[in-house]
Amino acid sequence: MKPNRRRTAFLAAVAVTTVALPTASAVAAPRPDSAGPLTILLSNDDGYSAPGIKAVFDKLTAAGHDVTIVAPAANQSGASAKRTVEDGHQVTAKKVSDKVWAVDGTPADSVLFGLGHVLAGGKVDLVVSGTNFGQNVGGIVNNSGTVGAAVTAIDLGVPAIAVSTEFDFDDMRNTIANMPATADFVTRLVARLQRTARGGRLLPRHAGLNVNYPTRPGLAAPTGVAFTRQSREELFGVAYEPSGGDTFTMKVSYAETEGEAWSDLAALARGKVSITPIDADWTADPATYGATTARLGGLR
Numbered sequence: 001m002k003p004n005r006r007r008t009a010f011l012a013a014v015a016v017t018t019v020a021l022p023t024a025s026a027v028a029a030p031r032p033d034s035a036g037p038l039t040i041l042l043s044n045d046d047g048y049s050a051p052g053i054k055a056v057f058d059k060l061t062a063a064g065h066d067v068t069i070v071a072p073a074a075n076q077s078g079a080s081a082k083r084t085v086e087d088g089h090q091v092t093a094k095k096v097s098d099k100v101w102a103v104d105g106t107p108a109d110s111v112l113f114g115l116g117h118v119l120a121g122g123k124v125d126l127v128v129s130g131t132n133f134g135q136n137v138g139g140i141v142n143n144s145g146t147v148g149a150a151v152t153a154i155d156l157g158v159p160a161i162a163v164s165t166e167f168d169f170d171d172m173r174n175t176i177a178n179m180p181a182t183a184d185f186v187t188r189l190v191a192r193l194q195r196t197a198r199g200g201r202l203l204p205r206h207a208g209l210n211v212n213y214p215t216r217p218g219l220a221a222p223t224g225v226a227f228t229r230q231s232r233e234e235l236f237g238v239a240y241e242p243s244g245g246d247t248f249t250m251k252v253s254y255a256e257t258e259g260e261a262w263s264d265l266a267a268l269a270r271g272k273v274s275i276t277p278i279d280a281d282w283t284a285d286p287a288t289y290g291a292t293t294a295r296l297g298g299l300r
Helices: 007-011 051-062 107-118 138-143 145-155 172-177 179-197 264-269 286-295
Strands: 039-043 066-072 093-097 100-103 126-133 160-165 208-213 225-227 236-242 248-254 273-278
Touching (some): 039 051, 039 107, 051 126, 051 179, 066 107, 107 145, 126 145, 126 179, 138 264, 145 160, 145 208, 172 179, 208 264, 264 273
Parallel strands (some): 066 100, 126 160, 225 273
Antiparallel strands (some): 093 100, 208 273
16 A cells, blocks of 8 residues: 555664674574475564464464474564674573574574574474565665565575565554465465475575565455566655754655566555565676676776
8 A cells, every 4th residue: 555644653663774694504404305294484573472473373384384483572673684693692582382482683593593493403494584564675675674584594595485464554453454364375375385396495595585465455355466576766765853962863754656667566556466586695687797897897
């Protein structure tokens, strides 16, 4: 839905932090044979008790998969892929129930702990992150803790899916009400990956998906599925107003744009599920790479 006067509720949920992607070790290996029920690590950035992660847990578990939640103890929206990797660092992680862990850290920290401790030595087929409270499209993706959790798994060679439910700027309750439908779609998506994997990896090595599910008027079903690319649009504008001394008040605005025709933004605007394949590789596309290196030719 297009943003209006209620957009501030969405803006308040978004933060910006630094991206850090160091290497990790001692993680559970992905299982080459994806036939039958899957072992799935489920995380997010909204926290282990958020309605979105519960909806996905319930649907994937009902489908017969072995699902374990390892997620932040508190909201970590905007944490991107920030990791705490420090020898001797004390990690606080509470086992809430047999299948739920709450980690005092970022989404990436949670995935590291899940693969490196909770499911260490086992076989993990897939990491799912979400469903997030609000879409992760355009420039938001680079700051998203939901996507950051998936990127962490991808970097470690485990297939991953980040999933988000579009924010309804008119009534945020509709976003929560749409999460079971989002979870149903994720379950169907996982089943399709299983069928097409033919006993192999669910996704190509170092590949993942960023999925955004639309919230339409009356919670109507999506108009279809679109395979997209991340938009270049920056959705947030930031200004700073002096508020005395060395203090400044941040003012955030939301850009009302539908993005390029092929983009994640455009797909949501048309009521479609946006699926963007991702690989966590920040190397520029061939044309940009070639043009840039040509300018630097002969540099010594």
